[in-house]
Amino acid sequence: MKVGTKEAAELLRICTQRVRQLLKEGRIKGAEKGDRFWEIPLFDGKPEVKEGRRGPKPNWKKRVSKAISRICVNQHLIRSNSKHGTNKPVIRVESRGIIRYFHSLEINGSCKVVYRPDKPLSCGAKLWLEVASDVMLTAFVYS
Incomplete structure (x- = not known):
């Protein structure tokens, strides 16, 4: 199943602008840009984000979505x-x-x-x- 940037932001509990930034950096696994919109695959119900090289550890991986x-x-x-x-x-x-x-x-x-x-x-x-x-x-x- 694939979702857009808004749905990915809700699942990761971050803003859509941050999702777009992660997409620009190529840190969301398997994400592809279609004609106009991003298609982000889900792994175990959430997008998979590759770890960055700087800054604090991401906190969205610790949370389990029980939506x-x-x-x-x-x-x-x-x-x-x-x-x-x-x-x-x-x-x-x-x-x-x-x-x-x-x-x-x-x-x-x-x-x-x-x-x-x-x-x-x-x-x-x-x-x-x-x-x-x-x-x-x-x-x-x-x-």
Whole structure:
């Protein structure tokens, strides 16, 4: 799987300008520039950065990314759609603190179903799917 500079920066927890600087120095393993954009391959879910010759040791290699996307269905929106005759998206995806809603979602990879009635999510969901950060989610929004 390959990502762009913005996604690589999020995975390494550094700014996009630093990623561009590392690319310019040739320190990101396997990175290639396409027509206009960089294509950065992932190794174990993260870009691999070659060690520099000067300065402090990089701290992004010490961190283990546990970014998980949580997917659940918003039952309140389902009821609201039925009551008001609307068609608002009801599939809730939370990833890295960003919440999005979709009508349809395709999961390309493994996921885990979690049921915790004693410890629900902050949104109130007691049943949800957990998907690792390297799994591709393809969303379809219908109006």
